[in-house]
Amino acid sequence: MKLRLRNQLIMVAFTQLAIFSLSLIFNHDISLLSYINISFYISAAFLLTALLLYTIHSGFYDVISRSFTLAFSRGHKNKKFSEIPGLSELVTVNQKPLLFIGLVNGFLMLLALFAYYFLLT
Template sequence: MRQNIKKNLIILAITQLIILIILFLYHHKITLIHYIDISFYFTAGFILLSLLLYTIHSGFYDIISKSFNTAFSRDREKRKFEDVPGLSELITLDEKPLLFHGLFNGLLMIAALIAYYF
């Protein structure tokens, strides 16, 4: 557990460093409003990617991926629809770390937004 917390903190620190580097390279100065803008993109990316992985793991896209696989491999080999693996079986990434990093970056962004308005 302690190793997992340390790894998450290192990833969060790297994410914040990347945000600051992009902020400096793109805007040539570091301001609070520009930090909020850039961190919003990171937060949205992490959360949307975790939601996409969640829907994939739920099996929502399995029928579509099986249908495409069956349709595009029709001439090469004959196999049953049930033998084709679903997309949820092929993608094994865990969505929970992405959601955690997205929410934590979002909390830092909200804290910066509150500091900006007060």
């Protein structure tokens, strides 16, 4: 448990370093506004990937993936629909670390957004 949290916090630190690096590359300086913009995109990517994996694990795409597999393998083998594994059985990536990293980065972005708002008003 502690090792998993440690690894996730290392990934959060790595994404924060990537945000600062991307800010330097694209804007040639580190400003609060560029931090907010880049961290929004990175946290949105993590959160949307975690939500996509959650949807896949729920079995929502199983019938669609089985149907495509059955349709594209018509001439090769005679498989029954129930023999084809669903997409939720094939994708085994855990979405919880991605969700954690996305939420922490989103929270840090919101803190920076509130600081930006209150510093300008």
